Amino acid sequence: MRITTKNLQRTYLKGLNQNIKKLSDSNERLNTGRRFSRLSQNVVDGSKALRVRELMQRNLDYVSNAQQVQLELSSQEDKIMQMQNLVQDAKELMIRGYSQTHNEDDRTIISGQLNQIKEAMVQIINSKSVDKYTFATNHNEPPIQVNGSDITFYGQNVNHNDRSDFANGAFNVDIGFLMNINQSAIDVLGHGVDTSGIPNNILVLLNDISTSLLTNDTTHQAQYTAKMDTIATQMLMKVSDIGMKVNYLDSTLSRFGDENLALTTKQNNLEAIDFEEEVIFNKTYEMAWQISLQLGSKVLPLSIFDFMR
Amino acid sequence: MRSTFLGFETARRGLAANQKGLDITGQNMTNVHTQGYTRQRLDLVSLSGSHRDRVRSMSGANAGQGVSVVGVSQIRNAYLDSRFRSEIANTAYFESSLAILNSTEAVLNEVNSGFKPYLSGLVSTLQSFANNPDQTTQANMVRTSSKSFVDMFNHVSSQLNQVQTQYVSDLKIEVNELNQHLQKIQHLNQSISAQMMYDPQGVNTTAVNELLDQRNVIVDELAQFLNITVKDEVGGSIAIYVNDHPIISSEISEQVNLFTQPDGSVRLTWQSSGQPLSLSAGSLKANLDFINGATGVNKGVVYYREQIQTLAKTFSEVMNQAFTHEDGSHKTLLQFDSITSLMRLSEEFELNPRYIISEGASQSILDNTHIHALIQRLEGPLDFDGFKGSMSDFIEQYSVTLAQDINFLETRWNVSLAVVHDIEQHRDSISGVSLDEEGAELMKYEKAYKAMARLMTTMDEALDTIINRTGLVGR
Numbered sequence: 149m150r151i152t153t154k155n156l157q158r159t160y161l162k163g164l165n166q167n168i169k170k171l172s173d174s175n176e177r178l179n180t181g182r183r184f185s186r187l188s189q190n191v192v193d194g195s196k197a198l199r200v201r202e203l204m205q206r207n208l209d210y211v212s213n214a215q216q217v218q219l220e221l222s223s224q225e226d227k228i229m230q231m232q233n234l235v236q237d238a239k240e241l242m243i244r245g246y247s248q249t250h251n252e253d254d255r256t257i258i259s260g261q262l263n264q265i266k267e268a269m270v271q272i273i274n275s276k277s278v279d280k281y282t283f284a285t286n287h288n289e290p291p292i293q294v295n296g297s298d299i300t301f302y303g304q305n306v307n308h309n310d311r312s313d314f315a316n317g318a319f320n321v322d323i324g325f326l327m328n329i330n331q332s333a334i335d336v337l338g339h340g341v342d343t344s345g346i347p348n349n350i351l352v353l354l355n356d357i358s359t360s361l362l363t364n365d366t367t368h369q370a371q372y373t374a375k376m377d378t379i380a381t382q383m384l385m386k387v388s389d390i391g392m393k394v395n396y397l398d399s400t401l402s403r404f405g406d407e408n409l410a411l412t413t414k415q416n417n418l419e420a421i422d423f424e425e426e427v428i429f430n431k432t433y434e435m436a437w438q439i440s441l442q443l444g445s446k447v448l449p450l451s452i453f454d455f456m457r
Numbered sequence: 458m459r460s461t462f463l464g465f466e467t468a469r470r471g472l473a474a475n476q477k478g479l480d481i482t483g484q485n486m487t488n489v490h491t492q493g494y495t496r497q498r499l500d501l502v503s504l505s506g507s508h509r510d511r512v513r514s515m516s517g518a519n520a521g522q523g524v525s526v527v528g529v530s531q532i533r534n535a536y537l538d539s540r541f542r543s544e545i546a547n548t549a550y551f552e553s554s555l556a557i558l559n560s561t562e563a564v565l566n567e568v569n570s571g572f573k574p575y576l577s578g579l580v581s582t583l584q585s586f587a588n589n590p591d592q593t594t595q596a597n598m599v600r601t602s603s604k605s606f607v608d609m610f611n612h613v614s615s616q617l618n619q620v621q622t623q624y625v626s627d628l629k630i631e632v633n634e635l636n637q638h639l640q641k642i643q644h645l646n647q648s649i650s651a652q653m654m655y656d657p658q659g660v661n662t663t664a665v666n667e668l669l670d671q672r673n674v675i676v677d678e679l680a681q682f683l684n685i686t687v688k689d690e691v692g693g694s695i696a697i698y699v700n701d702h703p704i705i706s707s708e709i710s711e712q713v714n715l716f717t718q719p720d721g722s723v724r725l726t727w728q729s730s731g732q733p734l735s736l737s738a739g740s741l742k743a744n745l746d747f748i749n750g751a752t753g754v755n756k757g758v759v760y761y762r763e764q765i766q767t768l769a770k771t772f773s774e775v776m777n778q779a780f781t782h783e784d785g786s787h788k789t790l791l792q793f794d795s796i797t798s799l800m801r802l803s804e805e806f807e808l809n810p811r812y813i814i815s816e817g818a819s820q821s822i823l824d825n826t827h828i829h830a831l832i833q834r835l836e837g838p839l840d841f842d843g844f845k846g847s848m849s850d851f852i853e854q855y856s857v858t859l860a861q862d863i864n865f866l867e868t869r870w871n872v873s874l875a876v877v878h879d880i881e882q883h884r885d886s887i888s889g890v891s892l893d894e895e896g897a898e899l900m901k902y903e904k905a906y907k908a909m910a911r912l913m914t915t916m917d918e919a920l921d922t923i924i925n926r927t928g929l930v931g932r
Contacts, residue, residue, distance in 0.1 A: 150886045150894075151891065152889030152890055152894075153889065153891055154885040155886060155889060159882070162878060185566075186563075186566055186860070187566070187567060187857065188562055188859070188863035188864055191861055191864060194568060194860065195860075197568070198568075198573060198849075198853060198856075199853075201573070201574075202573065202577060202849055205580075205581065208581070209580065212581075212585070216588055279589055280823065287821060287822055287823065288591050289821050317824075319825070320587075320826070320829060322832065451892040451896065452896035452897065453892065453896055456900070
């Protein structure tokens with residue numbers, strides 16, 4: 149084949165362009181830290197990377213929700229423990245009240261203290277954790293209404309025996325699945341009346357005890373004591389139920405953490421460049437480009453005219 | 458019998474031919490970098506001295522009359538020209554297609570921005586809202602992220618329109634250039650024909666070599682716009698066809714008209730017939746395919762605009778079905794106008810973020826089931842005018858389609874570039890100037906010129922013998 153001056157120039161420029169393109173692509177990768185900045189540069193890894201990003205974002209949402217559930221459960225636990233302590237205090241007061249060493253004035257004072265404990269419990273049960281009523285199921289209103297001796301849970305008298313007649317809507321939080329974080333005031337405080345006519349609800353019970361102290365009626369002393377123990381135990385059981393949920397959430401959060409780590413590693417493998425490797429490539433491309441330039445300045449102008457006399 | 462001064466004439470012709478040789482070598486050297494220049498060659502023939510007829514025979518008497526310059530010809534290969542023009546049309550097609558699709562991908566780029574992050578952002582705020590469905594702050598966050606998605610959509614939609622407008626305007630410039638090229642070729646055809654009037658077979662192109670080069674450069678450029686076939690006509694002109702439609706000949710000079718449609722697409726027609734252009738390669742076909750491309754093989758700007766419109770339509774439907782009034786009727790959160798291809802928040806939602814919070818008696822219940830259902834719908838399978846999958850799948854589907862098309866075209870472009878490079882190398886190998894070769898030619902003609910001068914001296918000396926030194930005996 150006859151080699152002309154244009155042949156030489158075209159081949160040289162093609163090589164030079166290829167070298168500078170490689171250098172420019174490598175510079176872009178080093179600047180961005182990414183193996184590709186458009187999907188068309190790496191369709192397979194690019195589409196996988198988009199999926200991974202999505203999963204990571206979803207994981208972050210679940211972690212945030214799980215952390216909120218943890219706060220919610222922790223608040224439920226704290227408040228039930230406070231009420232359980234109040235039940236213990238009430239029990240001690242009741243025992244003191246029924247004791248024959250106290251006169252009528254003392255019993256009146258103790259009766260008043262029991263009423264204060266009841267009010268404190270109503271305050272706790274009707275309180276909000278952060279922005280929601282802690283024991284309100286899925287309602288947006290305080291769960292317990294006290295109107296004299298009439299105590300109701302969303303309109304239903306707490307002495308009602310059938311649990312299914314009480315409001316019990318679920319409030320779900322998405323942690324990969326929908327977790328019901330509802331804790332009903334009626335389950336914490338108790339409802340209905342037992343076969344002996346003793347109320348299962350602590351607020352009604354405190355009302356009854358308070359009244360019996362004023363009338364110095366000690367007939368149900370033993371049953372009241374037993375009932376208070378039962379309610380206190382029920383509260384502790386609730387706390388232990390919540391504890392189990394908290395433990396489950398802990399392991400869930402730890403799983404999310406592991407998944408996130410795995411996803412981050414995957415994302416790095418898919419998207420991020422190996423800097424050491426890329427820098428070596430970059431230097432190689434730079435050198436190839438410089439050699440091309442030197443070659444151009446030395447080879448191209450040479451022709452027979454450089455040697456003719 | 459030979460005439461006395463025949464040798465002088467032979468030497469004179471030799472001097473003139475070699476001087477012309479030096480001129481043509483100089484012409485080649487000075488045009489080494491001239492675009493489209495074809496290497497020229499001095500066509501020399503040895504003059505015949507024999508002559509025989511009925512009356513006399515001059516065989517041998519007039520032999521040795523030297524050399525004659527019959528012309529200056531170009532060294533060119535018509536087959537390589539044809540191959541080059543056919544392949545450069547493919548290269549131009551791939552290059553122009555890639556330009557449009559790359560601009561489209563820059564707008565729809567999911568790696569750096571895109572819809573997915575906005576969709577994820579909306580889902581995150583909905584998760585937060587689901588945990589506090591009565592809070593204005595959370596509802597406001599949902600409104601803000603919905604608005605971000607809407608803004609993103611409107612931005613992408615208008616950017617795609619801009620891409621279309623930009624390439625339509627580029628196409629107008631290309632069509633103008635094409636029409637000018639066609640006129641120039643026609644003018645050059647006429648000039649060449651006029652010069653070659655006395656040599657219609659085109660054997661001697663001495664007078665038109667430079668015009669032929671100019672015409673070849675323009676025809677090569679024309680081949681980038683359209684897939685052309687070039688045929689030589691009698692008288693030095695050429696005829697050009699596009700899929701059998703004549704666009705240039707001694708009688709015809711075609712022009713191309715461009716019409717813009719209301720939807721932003723374009724139509725190209727032949728001026729002579731008003732018929733649309735039927736093209737199989739070239740940048741014009743690329744522009745038609747990818748500015749107008751809505752379905753099928755050529756998924757162009759229109760196709761991707763339709764895809765994001767489908768996305769917007771489905772997204773609006775899903776959002777508008779999520780929240781209900783107390784009477785069960787749906788709340789309109791988003792409004793999508795398929796004619797302007799714009800989406801916006803409804804006035805109620807725009808002015809009042811609490812619009813998505815349950816109202817009246819429902820307010821006493823913290824109901825988030827509809828919000829979780831909305832999240833599930835946004836992340837779950839939907840029907841996008843035939844495509845079944847999540848919103849994310851749908852976005853990925855058209856993004857991957859675009860990326861794969863770009864990849865495919867890039868591969869074919871690179872192959873086509875390599876072929877063009879190869880053909881150009883072959884063409885230059887035949888028609889290009891080699892300075893080394895011209896240097897050698899320079900020495901060759903210079904030496905021959907010196908030899909001719911020596912011949913002249915020898916002849917002079919020989920005649921000197923007969924004129925000045927013969928017949929002097931006895932003087």
